[in-house]
Amino acid sequence: MIPLGAYLTVSAALFFIGMAGVLMRRNAVVILMCVELMLNAANLALVAFSRRLGSVDQRGSVFVTFVFVIAAAEVAVGLAIVLSAYRNRPTVDVDELRAMKG
Amino acid sequence: MFDFIEPIVFALLTLGIVSAGAAVVLINRITSAALLMAFTFLCVAGMFLLLGAETIALFQVLIYVGAITVLILYGVMFTPQQPRPYGLFFQKQTPAAAVFVAAIALPVLFFAFSFPDAKEPLARGGDLVPLATSLFGDFAFPFEVASVLLLAAMVGAIVLVKRDDDGSGVDQ
DSSP states (O other), X not given: OOOHHHHHHHHHHHHHHHHHHHHHBOBHHHHHHHHHHHHHHHHHHHHHHHHHHXXXXXXXXXXXXXXXXXXXXXXHXXXXXXXXXXXXXXXXXXXXXXXXXX | OOTTHHHHHHHHHHXXXXXXXXXXXXXXXXXXXXXXXXXXXXXXXXXXXXXXXXXXXXXXXXXXXXXXXXHHHHHHHHSOOOOOOGGGSBOTTHHHHHHXXXXXXXXXXXXXXXXXXXXXXXXXXXXXXXXXXXXXXXXXXXXXXXXXXXXXXXXXXXXXXXXXXXXXXXXX
């Protein structure tokens, strides 16, 4: 049986890959993809805890379904914001979208 | 007898998740990045199967690999992406961000191995029955709130991308 720590290590590695992408890339669409990677890493940790340490009702998996819902809503609204920002100024570069910066 | 298969599958899935995830961050062509993201989601679905959460793996393939990847690809299609010179690839604060991520990641990776493991694995037989029992029992109200959230997000996305010019639109 694979130990729980191995799953948590993979989850943490994927989370920090996504975090590095969010903090380092310029392209807004790639930043959305990396946010999805981070949410998926959190899902992996939740399912691992739920299957290994949870009781019979496995509430961690229930939280994972809610994370699915929130990820779908987040990517729809995020892409809508990126598209409307692109319509105002034709760029998806987050270093150039500084109209609201004080 | 076949106990050696599970670590091999786990190692292959880990290799797929980490390498494809790193490629999403590092690759310059955005369509390839989106498809590699879908591959990462497929490998995570394999991890869910390995953990015995078949229903979650099915949701993962349906929602992430199906819906979210298609949505991201639509976003790529509507914002013309030209390959950038590598000097414009990362943001300006990249060194500070890399140090920040590493400073948080190293203690967390060290901490991940300190969790106690379960004494015996859960009983097989799938996770559909316990998942549905929780979801439609104790979590029925959050389930309904989630549907309201999805409706609000759908209406909000439509309103955000609706053209507000007075031309040949169908504005009210």
